[in-house]
Amino acid sequence: MQKIGRQLLALTALCSLVTASNSLAQAKKxxxxxxxxxxxxxxxxxxxxxxxxxxxxxxxxxxxxxxxxxxxxxxxxxxxxxxxxxxxxxxxxxxxxxxxxxxxxxxxxxxxxxxxxxxxxxxxxxxxxxxxxxNDVLAGELVAQSVVTRMGGKGNVVILEGPIGQSAQIQRRQGIMKVLAKNKNIKVLEQKTANWSRAEALTLTENWLTAHPGQINGIIGQNDEMALGAIEALKSQNLDPKKIPVAGVDGVTDAILSVKKGDMASVLQDxxxxxxxxxxxxxxxxxxxxxxxxxxxxxxxxxxxxxxxxxxxxxxxxxxxxxxxxxxxxxxxxx
Missing domain, CATH: 3.40.50.2300 (Response regulator)
Incomplete structure (x- = not known):
């Protein structure tokens, strides 16, 4: 009986050791x-x-x-x-x-x-x-309303879009169009993707400024990088972004600095x-x-x-x- 008792104790100890080892292994996974x-x-x-x-x-x-x-x-x-x-x-x-x-x-x-x-x-x-x-639909609404308000509810805008088919591009467009639909005195002159790229937006905006001299009153960017590219394009043609409102989305560093200068509007995406x-x-x-x-x-x-x-x-x-x-x-x- 004593031998059986010792075996049971040993088995119990072994089981406890295995359980502890498994718990430790799980904890360290x-x-x-x-x-x-x-x-x-x-x-x-x-x-x-x-x-x-x-x-x-x-x-x-x-x-x-x-x-x-x-x-x-x-x-x-x-x-x-x-x-x-x-x-x-x-x-x-x-x-x-x-x-x-x-x-x-x-x-x-x-x-x-x-x-x-x-x-x-x-x-x-x-x-x-x-x-x-x-909520990217809301982001589109915020960015569009910012530009429309600063334009006094009338004039011509251009829209810089993200990569076509990405959810942010699709949903921010929905928000932008929702706002523009309520403002009948706002006309969209151009709308094209710049693929979230500052460089592409710079080139695209320069082309639009050449094609529509003196007619662009506001620029809606679906992200900050493109909005910043648009600001560079304005300044390259001696145009003041404080007079031609620009807005973007994300809150990247350069955008926050531009907001401080009064050159653009933006919302932070955390x-x-x-x-x-x-x-x-x-x-x-x-x-x-x-x-x-x-x-x-x-x-x-x-x-x-x-x-x-x-x-x-x-x-x-x-x-x-x-x-x-x-x-x-x-x-x-x-x-």
């Missing part, structure tokens, strides 16, 4: 997460990536992050998903270049049982686990909240209901964007209008 972003040439997505890298779960080693530059190409992003699926990533954060083409990539990851959380730009797939971003919030949502899927978000962005937006156990399909990060009063504060956050 590193999660492989990929961030597939549409492109890294412009500052906004660079801010987004840098903010993601500052997430506590990355800094403490819980997450091994790999950033994939999509180079503004849907096929490239699709191939990057193949790589992450083959390498059995635990989760993917996706900022797609194309709202339709990105769906195939999401569906492949879903079949491989890899959760995909959208961030910043959207994709038309029912298999997307969740999405965190800002890249940090979108990026870090997305990683928390990925970890909620990978770890389960016991996971509590590690980023402080959920406290920052507790009223407007509550965590709700990480089970919501859509999380909407509020916009922040940039003003002369808050410009320095926003710039200080970049340091």
């Amino acid at each position: 590193t999660y492989k997460v990929g961030a597939a972003v549409y492109g890294l040439k412009a500052e906004f997505m660079q801010i987004w990536v840098n903010a993601l890298k500052q997430h506590p779960a990355i800094k403490d080693g819980t997450v091994q992050l790999t950033v994939f530059d999509g180079n503004y190409d849907a096929l490239t992003q699709n191939n990057q998903f193949d790589t992450m699926i083959t390498q059995k990533f635990d989760g993917i954060i996706f900022a797609p270049i194309d709202i339709q083409a990105g769906a195939e990539a999401v569906d492949k990851a879903f079949k491989a049982k890899i959760p995909v959380v959208g961030s910043n730009t959207q994709v038309n797939s029912k298999n997307l686990t969740a999405y965190i971003g800002s 890249a940090r909240a979108q990026a870090q919030g997305a990683l928390d949502l990925v970890l909620r899927q990978a770890i389960g209901s016991s996971y509590q978000p590690k980023s402080d962005i959920w406290k920052q937006y507790a009223t407007g964007m509550p965590w709700k156990a990480g089970t919501q399909k859509v999380y909407s990060v509020p916009w922040t209008p940039i003003t002369i009063k808050n410009a320095d504060q926003l710039l200080s956050q970049r340091k």
Whole structure:
């Protein structure tokens, strides 16, 4: 009996050791997460990536992050998903270049049982686990209304659009057109994509200023980079952006500085909240209901964007209008 008792004690101790070892292994698990972003040439997505890298779960080693530059190409992003699926990533954060083409990539990851959380730009797939971003229709309304108001509700505008087919381009256009439909004395002279690019917007605006001399009264940019390119074009022809209102979206550094000068209007899109919030949502899927978000962005937006156990399909990060009063504060956050 004593021998049996000793064997039972030994077996119990062994089981406890195995359980403890398993718990320790689980506690030390590193999660492989990929961030597939549409492109890294412009500052906004660079801010987004840098903010993601500052997430506590990355800094403490819980997450091994790999950033994939999509180079503004849907096929490239699709191939990057193949790589992450083959390498059995635990989760993917996706900022797609194309709202339709990105769906195939999401569906492949879903079949491989890899959760995909959208961030910043959207994709038309029912298999997307969740999405965190800002309301781009509202952004279009804000940017258009800013220009229309400064124009006194009458005159001619040109519109610089993002890459055709990306959700931000589609939805910001909807917002812009919603405002213009209410202002019958505003005429659209030109409307074309400059692909989020400052250089392309500079060239395009210069061409428009030549084609419509003295007729352009306002410039609506779907992002800041293009708005800044338009300002360069105005100044190259000795035109004052204070007299020809220009507006953009994102709150990149040069745009905030331009708002301070009175050269343009803009609204801040919180890249940090979108990026870090997305990683928390990925970890909620990978770890389960016991996971509590590690980023402080959920406290920052507790009223407007509550965590709700990480089970919501859509999380909407509020916009922040940039003003002369808050410009320095926003710039200080970049340091």
